Amino acid sequence: MPVIRVDDLGKRYRLGQMQPYKTLRESLGRAISFPIRAALGTRDDLEERHQSREILWALRHVSLEVNQGEVVGIIGKNGSGKSTLLKILAQITWPTEGRVEFKGHVGAMLEVGTGFHPELTGRENVYLNGAILGMRKAEITRRFDEIVEFSGVERFLDTPVKRYSTGMYVRLAFSVAAHLEPDVLLIDEVLSVGDVDFQKKCLAMIKGFPESGRTVLFVSHNLWSVRQLCDRIVLLEDGRIISRGPADEVVAKYVGEGSGGIEESGTLDPFAVSVVGKGVGGYEIMAVRITDRDGNLANRFGISQGALAEITMNVKTAGVRPQFSLALFDDHRHRVFGSLNNTDPAYGEALEPGEYIVTCEIPADLLNNGLYSISLICGTLDGRDSQRLETVTKFECIDDGILRGDYKGEYTGALRPRLEWQTRKAGTS
Numbered sequence: 001m002p003v004i005r006v007d008d009l010g011k012r013y014r015l016g017q018m019q020p021y022k023t024l025r026e027s028l029g030r031a032i033s034f035p036i037r038a039a040l041g042t043r044d045d046l047e048e049r050h051q052s053r054e055i056l057w058a059l060r061h062v063s064l065e066v067n068q069g070e071v072v073g074i075i076g077k078n079g080s081g082k083s084t085l086l087k088i089l090a091q092i093t094w095p096t097e098g099r100v101e102f103k104g105h106v107g108a109m110l111e112v113g114t115g116f117h118p119e120l121t122g123r124e125n126v127y128l129n130g131a132i133l134g135m136r137k138a139e140i141t142r143r144f145d146e147i148v149e150f151s152g153v154e155r156f157l158d159t160p161v162k163r164y165s166t167g168m169y170v171r172l173a174f175s176v177a178a179h180l181e182p183d184v185l186l187i188d189e190v191l192s193v194g195d196v197d198f199q200k201k202c203l204a205m206i207k208g209f210p211e212s213g214r215t216v217l218f219v220s221h222n223l224w225s226v227r228q229l230c231d232r233i234v235l236l237e238d239g240r241i242i243s244r245g246p247a248d249e250v251v252a253k254y255v256g257e258g259s260g261g262i263e264e265s266g267t268l269d270p271f272a273v274s275v276v277g278k279g280v281g282g283y284e285i286m287a288v289r290i291t292d293r294d295g296n297l298a299n300r301f302g303i304s305q306g307a308l309a310e311i312t313m314n315v316k317t318a319g320v321r322p323q324f325s326l327a328l329f330d331d332h333r334h335r336v337f338g339s340l341n342n343t344d345p346a347y348g349e350a351l352e353p354g355e356y357i358v359t360c361e362i363p364a365d366l367l368n369n370g371l372y373s374i375s376l377i378c379g380t381l382d383g384r385d386s387q388r389l390e391t392v393t394k395f396e397c398i399d400d401g402i403l404r405g406d407y408k409g410e411y412t413g414a415l416r417p418r419l420e421w422q423t424r425k426a427g428t429s
């Protein structure tokens, strides 16, 4: 039985018009990152945007049915229309064309503080938010302790939420939205600002929703959690649904073989297999690709996930001892780092003929979000022969938010390593 039915939905924006609402990133990000942006002179860009009167269809011809108890993921590149779809379903904004029908209460976790009033305390906001979700006071009181416990913000319950960190906001807002038993829960990315433990708790909770007959629409760039949670995924591109179906299939289409977003953006090719058959000193490189930690091809991965560069080679002459030097470049062709395969336990071993897979770890919590490419120098240990393979593969590292805490601004630089910080009182150890 469909609880949500979306029929030929369209949303048109006039670029440069005043935004009728603020998004999470805008409302919080602006305050924190404004001084940085102002210093960079980005004000001009803003003015330019104001003058533009271009029309943009954020969504067009979108039809979708979601059944009771389904967990449906919505994925797609930045600006593909995911948030717009959820905002229409949550009635924060209205469609330009088409129809939406749904049954029951809708709870939305679209952005931090949707329905939260900054001057009110956490306690007051739980009641306010509950009321917005259509709950009676008695119902809210009944669930109050559970909500607070799940959120972990007990100590700050009587503090106005404007003093909360982004993470605390999200914790409380998620708890309210999830515990007040909406029939449909819309979740847009926000979980990514909570810490890892809280995210796990939320994911576990969402997983249990279908059993109680609740329906979830879940937008995220974290393909790992989307895959974990969702039975079905809808892939948006430029406001249109370009693929829908079982989670694994759609994710594979999004990241995968030849149809990845990177290729379509015109800047990069997908998994480059351009080096097929490049021979050097008794072996041939068949492919250089990026995979996730389980070995699935993936040319996008989250900053906190890391990945593997995978070299497939065909050894033709017995006794070959390959040597590789891998270099990573950022989108501006700056070299980020280089690495030799001399940490491979098989380094220096004379190989039998046959096909081999060599992997090199791209560590988690190291790269910044952005596009990267890999070049490879392939040689042999005796140094007799070597060949440079430029830009053998490219990938995108996606901001999964895990390192952010409550910071919503930009991180600059080619790297975004996770570093340990500590404060101690001078004179103590």
Ligand SMILES: Nc1ncnc2c1ncn2[C@@H]1O[C@H](COP(=O)(O)OP(=O)(O)OP(=O)(O)O)[C@@H](O)[C@H]1O
Residues within 6 Å of the ligand: 013, 014, 015, 016, 017, 018, 019, 020, 021, 056, 057, 058, 076, 077, 078, 079, 080, 081, 082, 083, 084, 085
């Ligand atoms: N209020 C608005 N006024 C004008 N344009 C808007 C507005 N909201 C969204 N857009 C535009 O609509 C398009 C779709 O935006 P939307 O926020 O739905 O994308 P998204 O898929 O959620 O992206 P992200 O992954 O970055 O969150 C974008 O081009 C965006 O610039």
Ligand SMILES: [Mg+2]
Residues within 6 Å of the ligand: 082, 083, 084, 188
């Ligand atoms: Mg969005």
